[in-house]
Amino acid sequence: MGGFGGVDETGYVLLKNLKVELRREGDGDDGEKEADGSFALCFWLYIDNCASYPSAILVQKHPDIASSVPFLWLDDKKRLNLFPSLFLHEEAPDPDNSIQWTEVPCASTEIEFPMKKWVHVGCEVLPDLLRLHVDGEISEKRPLTCSLNKDLHADALKKIYMTCPDDTEDIFHGYVHGLDVLIPSSAVKNHYVKDSPVRLSIDYSSASEIEEDIDGVWSIVGGKASCRRIFSLDVTLLDPFGCPVNKELEVAAALLYADNKAPVENTIDAEPPLLMSYDGIEYASHERPCKLINGRASFKLKISQLSSKCDNRLFRIRFDIPKLGRFPFLETVSLPIRCISRYRRTASLTWKKSSNRTYYINGCRSPGPDDGPMELMPSIVREAKPSPSSKRIKLGNDVPFPMFTEELKQANKGQDSHAWTSNGDDAHARSIDGRPENQYGAENVSSASHNSQATNSDLKMPSVSSPISDLIIFKYCLGGPAERSQLLKEIALSASEEQLTHFAKQVSLFSGCSHHWTQINIARRLMVEGIQAWASISENNNHVQWENLVSRINEHYMRIACCSRSLTDQDFECLRRIAGCRDIVSQENFERLWAWLYPVAFTLSQSAVNSMWNSMSPVWMEGFITKEEAELILTGSGGLQDPGTFVLRFPTSRSWPHPDAGNLVVTYVGSDYTIHHRLLSFDFINSSSITESPVKPLQDLLLEEPELSRLGRMVRSE
Template sequence: MANGVVHSVEYSLLKDLRVEIEGEEGAFSLCFWVYIMSSSAFPATIIQQLHSDGINGTPFLVLNEKKRMMLLPLLLLHKEASNSGNFTSLTEVPHASMETEFPLEKWIHVGCEVSTDHLRLHIDGEIVGERPLSSVFNKDSSLSGSRKIALASIGGDVCKLLGYVHNLEVLPPTLSIKDHHGKVHYILDLPLRLSIDSSDAFEIEVGSDGVWSIIGGKASCRRNFSLDVVLLDSLGHSATKDDEVIASLLYADNGALVENTTDGEAPLLASYDGIEYASCERPSKLLQGRASFKLKISQLSSKCDNRLFRIRFHMRSGNYPFFEAFSPPIRCISRGRNIRASSLTWKRSTSAIQSVNLSESSRMDVGSLELQHGNSHEARPCPSSKRVRSGPDKLCAALKTDLNLERPDEKCNSHAGTANLVKNEFGTSLEGRPENLEEVDDSQSDSESTGERNSPSKSMSSRTSPMSDMNIFKYSLSGLTERSFMLKEIALSASDAELLEFAHQVSLYSGCSHHGRQISMAKRLIEEGTKAWNLISQNNHQIRWENVVFEIEEYFMKIACCSSRSLTQQDFELLRRIAGCREYLSQENFEKMWCWLYPVAFTLSRDWINAMWSSMSPKWIEGFVTKEEAESSLQGPRGLQEPGTFVLRFPTSRSWPHPDAGSLIVTYVGSDYTLHHRLLSLEQFFGYSEGEMNLKPLQDMLLAEPELSRLGRIIRSH
């Protein structure tokens, strides 16, 4: 073998793997990334050591019937197991094996270390199996000296194993796999995969069975829904690749493409600059590892014999399974369907972001904080959200601790008058709402289930009072884009008092007080955003990004009332990603960025959180970070950090006027050793003046929660 490292970095089929090694004294190390399909049959041989005839072989690396990987010694040590199909006899041969099931359809780094005195099996840089062989080798002197070893993935039962290999390397005996993995594999040549970022999904409702419901059908009824797909490396970090992603609609049961409608319209439409195209004709470009889609479905499940659909996203660059991603099954429904009467629920799995909420009317106990989480297998239709009276008499008496828990059965957790409080296994109250979905009020389900709610006309007369029932109903039933247009128009003529009253009425009608803060800040957000853009642009249509970061930071620090902490380069990179720009910033890019940044700065301006932002030791809020960075920060060398470790972040998918814009998320390691994301619903803090509140510090309330015990540190990926 050569003294250096031998590389083969391309993606290739596992069945095509073949390598010849000059084994020095029977010692060598082989490592590679492998992606094994779940459709493979087990037990199966991954790699064989070829016999002298170059055709037949003896197992070298196998997956047994329990899908556990086994590393076997060289050919001369187990002649009795030369029949590669005899897996029973392999257990009698000295071998190193892992104790857990090998993950499928995921990139895993495998290292095989072979010498005359030991076998070592490495998975993702860690030794998972080891077997001494010195006593066996001492009996066989024929292994001494240099000899050529041929390894391949051919013949025998290997045809049952479907998979791919990336970055195969043969290492010299002087270089250990563990050291090489730590120094190189976490930096260079990592394999990539395409994934759907469900946290950025809008206008999608998720049922208790995991099926998505999307409003589609006729052009006058169907709605845009938004999805992002991300290109990630094997460590879960965003990867940059110049490529495009194509979306297509399939039948969920057989994977066949959905045919065009009877009038020739494509089943899946993509919107770009307000124009609709067949999705297969307009791919979305990957920008900084992310491709965004605004889609519509023209086919209804009811017109396709109630069949479910899936959306397939795939990259142009290669026809690999890891370069495609599939949505959950989709039920495409019409606008007139009574969604509330169905089994749909507004939450996802336990890893979906729920909310922490302070009950607005619980002024008797404003020191309590509610951390939301619940059982993802439970679902209950949301109650009717007609206007109801709220007040202290509607509060539950179940608030017993500083941090109370209630199941996320309701669509909104902040309106105490409309939430039904129940007890969970912890014996405390919980209210919840998912972070990954757009606010449920944005669906047409309210108007479909309540007879008196007919969707108003698209146009709004300038003579109509902001307080009119038509505007209140329209805002409550509209999507984010329509709400944004409405608030921009209303804010031009309405007074601050009228906006506050409008916010109050929308909260009553929708049964959700989360809208209030977004409506009340509309006037100032629009006015200051307009001033900022005029100052920055100087009447230019586009400005170089590097020339505007100083002004953006100056506005942010002014609104956040914080002169002691500046934004970092990583913060600016995330803002640029939210804006959707590269070297140049347009007004459209600026408005996207401003609608995210302003609510965050507004939240940070409050005394009870301003101190946390200003604190550098400990650093309670690291900065503007993504969900992926937060999750990566909670990973240790051998898996997740200890339960209770948490970090705080602002959701990058929540922009004004989304009810959760500017809120905080707690990402933490649960007692079940899985990652959880909880949304801190902070708008109730804004119902009090700073002097009125007698709140515990937010950090104390967080640490008082049983599932949160220690603050983690964010690892930035930029």
Template sequence: MGIPEPGSYMPLKDLKMEIKDVEGRGANGGFTLSFWLYLNCATPLPSTVLLQKHPDNAFSAPFLILDEWNGIMLFPLFFLHQEASSPSNALCWKPIPSASNKSRFPLMKWVHIDCEISQVSLRLHIDGEIVGERQLLTSSPINSGSHSDVSEMVSHCCIQGNDGGLQGYVYGVELFSQLSSIQNHSLKDSPLQLSIDSSSACEIDEGVDGVWNIVGGKASCRKKFSLDVMLLDALGRPVNKEVEVAATLVYADTITPVEKSSDAEAPLLTMYDGVESASAERPSKLIQGRASFKLKISQLSSKCSNRLFRIKFDVQKMGRYPFLEAFSMPIRCVSRNRPARSSSVTWRKSPPSIHSFNRPQSPGLDAGSSDVLYNIIHEAKQSPSSKRIKLGQERSLPVLMDGCMLKEANLDSKSHARTTTNEDNAAACTNGVLERADSHDDEVEDFSSDSENSEAADSVPCKFSAHIGPISDLVIFRYCIGGLSERCLLLKEIALAYEEEALCSFSEQVSLFTGCTHHRRQILISKRLIDIGIKCWNLISKNSQNVLWEDLVSELQDHFMTLTFCRTRCLTKQDFEVLRRVAGCQDTTVSQENFEKMWCWLYPVAFTLSQKQINPLWSSLSPKWIEGFITKEEAESSLQQEGPGGGLMPPGTFILRFPISRSWPHPDAGTLLVTYVGTDYTIHHRILSHDYAYSTKEMMDRPIQEMLLDEPELSRLGRSVRRQ
């Protein structure tokens, strides 16, 4: 018993402090008691938090209590104050003057308390602010002795925690002279607490009764859901500690672990790299104060007498404390064939790169939204082009050594025409990254490079019955080893047959087994790409096999402006000429095959331009950060100086463009490229990674234009020269 060591926690009942230990205490006996308090659960009120005792008296009196309304009260001290309790009124504290706060004292939360005691007043501080103060009626102590005698008698008093059933913990307990700064003591050190980030909840149905309805049971039926937990200090700041958080399924009423299902499967499963494991065997590491969980429940409430569950998260290596545990809302685990409750609300966090087209037209996505992640290059996995990736051995592709947000891109327009296995999968997003193309002079933009899509783009499959459950391993394998045309056909069928949840899982599996996360973006946008493309073609063609180019232009213009949320800029004649060449149109008519080839290039571009960070680049007219749809040859020509001397523009001159030869489902379709003059007076092409650019809050507040100009290789925006 005593005062907890710095950085450690102590049960409230074990706390004991002697006032004589206060350094610098004045002759008047004044001091301040400072500590963090965590009350675990409600108790019958009123309830004493701290008691004061004196060795010369056989009785104790309250020092700090919770009243019947859960307010907190600070009482006078023995011998120092005439109004303090005496043996005759030790059990009756209501008539005793006190410094009190009538607001309800929070439970299950760390609160900083300062009890400031002087001979003439009491002050109660909560979280650094005075919430109660009481001037005492007299400054004369009960004992009529000198001030030194008073100080001596007060020094024998002790304050200790109540062991009468109030469950709580204390942290950072200090006794110091009243001259010290209370504010500094409340800020210099704070305890930790584990909590669930409710904004991270994904694929959870919450009923009107607050119960989460989650689909579980057999492997073929159960549904994956996501939750994040955060380790925060008492001031709400993330704490970066190298610890692991474990998840356990418990009964909501008894907090005891749920038994295994009838087939001896763990009741709670966690997903890592597409592999299911018992959650108890795979805790999640904290990264920047946050641990993410993808979970499934194998046990049904109906198999457990219809009892409700909770998910318990805890940090076991830091000790078993209630504040290092976090519990979900009560969960009712139901089978998939159980009808959904009409009164429930589904928590869905948009999976990465899924675009919402039912939002109002605006210059970009909703301000402040963090639900949509825009992956261009930052999450690419690095792997040898001729070797398969072993599970668990993939390495994240690093950003440039100097931490830049630009990455070298291999723009060989024929690189995706090969049909080898992993070399196909990662050619554009691994081999060329951080490498300069072998010969920029020999590279020519090839508008026929999408010709291998012709077989895949003959027609969109008509109707598929909706499938329930995950996509089979065989389909995943076929997609991973297939060429671009086979992937295109396969992805069309999958997108029309499955819901977005299955596509999200499918994208994770493909990214894992190919070693390239760029595939994720193309898979996730596939459903809307196809759905909107079909509607667009039906609207333009009016059931005709061919349409006039002029008729297509006007309708396509409206669709593009709607998709990009930009009504201030439309496509130019030169832009449509590029689209025409991408589509492979030889005359004034456009077939469905031509339209699909063009749409597979245009939709990923529109998706990129709709993003909050990129949209201002497209909307800007002075200067034009993105001139329009320009070819690689036009970009390189624009970086040449005019006049008889020729030569390149000064190093650092750059132009933003989209790769013309990259069409969906190529991993780099719709990515934004930077073509610039390097310090070696050669032209480089790099992929813009705005995932990296907006990886911190400080960077989120800066426009991407500023960050581009902060890049060491970039200094000024060039002007594109368009072919007439």
């Protein structure tokens, strides 16, 4: 519908070079809508600086009118304002009377427009209405009066164009990305999730071997080769939603003076001021850029130039992406640096890389686990030993699903990805750990413990020529959830089923935890179906709207779980909190959601659990609830319920590949009038099958427990 000027190959346009022509030449339904003057202008806006207010961002121009009138501007309170359109609205500003522009009715934001940040702007212009959208949400609707006369104004409307005013070049500096002119029936929200821009940022939580003085200046030991130390710093490429962007780019580092941003000179020995350490060899930083891997570049640097040799001036490190050109959002600078020959004994804070790093989701701190160590029930849960680690997995730092597109094609050849979800009689012959019924032989219920079972020296391993080395096996056994997730992603789609089975047995043997079997056993299917699900839902976009995700996720869940009970709004709200989702869902959020939901759906596909989940009278399982909600059910308005009252739930802090992911937890009131949380195990299915005795329903086995007597019920608000 429109024409644009000033766009280069990077997709980023200097605002002063932008020109948008509102050509209306359509036919049919779209042509009729265009003929009434309607349009929607959508784009990402980055304002680097603005020297004075009010200031126009875009103005409306016409060849037959000497003066321009504002279309989009920042007022004296730094709020964004959308003005009525020429020839379309009676309230449109008068080109000959700029004094009265402040009295023109506009659609405005309520808060200040942020500087140095990408913001999505949608300007929807209708004959009787203005809508201003900011970051996918409507900021204000402004009713107006239509003055359009098609006979008089048809030609005039075709010639209107938008541009940045010439007189603001010295006081206003900004960029535009992804600009498009749409007919109003096109959802502005859909444009919000497509083709988003990127920005470069320093991950300060990754800083290592850096001291921060009380004045906020970094102290780094540098100078001669025998004295200078390596310090580490990570740089991330992020989209406006705070999620890493996987692009094959290189980031360069340079040392600048903090006061004027001029490059720091070489030392008197002609050494470059900033050195990149790579495999024990030092390179000039400009000769050795660092590659972005999954949106992250990890630098190991040294500084050879001392501040004392440069009139005690402070330095900064600038990171940028030379391939994309010099844009303010594609470069970032560190805090001020004082390079010293040795640490001084002053009050300071040492930055060291922590193994327990706090991660952030879309700018918000990721919620901590809700389940601490859980007790074990003595009978049907005898093997369910919880892992000491209960941290939530952050899939964004691991290998993302799309990296395996080619492997996925191979994995799909000749493979029925849905056969495993069978809910027939064969499901009784396999436990929730995915083990054949005769894998380990009959168990001694009263004495067999989890550790002794998993480390039994009589455990027979098949002779398999496996490419999965012992180093990988031990690395998996000793690693945390994030390391295990990355290792499984790297091998699941390339290894054969036989090799994965051997790997699962070895990990179960050497880790002393047989529950790893399930997570390794479902890894390939989890990833294959996860890739397929995201591809079908996102339609090759980087983000999707939550409301569009809900129905599609429900379809995938019901198919995998082989159940007739769909997820409720409360279930989806729980999923939303687990994955850290907002109205716009990134691929990282989806992977986090899938890593929790898929093991749960796998558990629900088992015969012993499936009937309980589908049962509505009585309701054996309350859906997806948190630990706090389960405790609230058992306390109620009248105080703690009677001993023996219990509810079943899935632990919201256990995501794949945590060994307890997808297992059930029983939360109950004990005889000591306190609330307990215990993990269930389904190994009783194996032992019952081996002894050829009838398999009792899970609900009967639960009620046989001396501490469990009746179900608790949740009263959900309508």
